[in-house]
Amino acid sequence: MEMSIDSKTENKLFDRVEVSFSVQFEKSTPSRKEIREELAKHTGASSDLIVIGRLGTQFGKRKANGQASLYKNKEALLKSSSHLLQRDGHVEKKKRVKVKKATAAAKPS
Numbered sequence: 001m002e003m004s005i006d007s008k009t010e011n012k013l014f015d016r017v018e019v020s021f022s023v024q025f026e027k028s029t030p031s032r033k034e035i036r037e038e039l040a041k042h043t044g045a046s047s048d049l050i051v052i053g054r055l056g057t058q059f060g061k062r063k064a065n066g067q068a069s070l071y072k073n074k075e076a077l078l079k080s081s082s083h084l085l086q087r088d089g090h091v092e093k094k095k096r097v098k099v100k101k102a103t104a105a106a107k108p109s
Contacts, residue, residue, distance in 0.1 A: 015076035
């Protein structure tokens with residue numbers, strides 16, 4: 001897998017660096033975990049503090065383009081969108097609990 005960093009932008013408000021990247025691969029599209037590890041090698045950031053926002057491929061091509069956010073610390077990471085954190089495996093998905101609706105009491109006839 002070959003990776004190139006297309007652009008880097010520092011976002012001080014969210015305490016992160018936003019990165020656009022391209023990945024060329026031989027077989028199947030690499031997993032998000034593999035891409036996070038490769039980004040960590042290229043940028044020097046910890047893979048635990050990287051969130052991939054977008055990853056797209058084109059049919060028939062062995063190339064993917066994406067965007068990722070590299071956070072400075074864990075507190076800044078947890079301010080990111082919850083669905084992105086769940087998708088990248090940083091937090092577990094919350095289980096929903098179904099609540100049964102109360103049935104109306106039968107009217108006396």
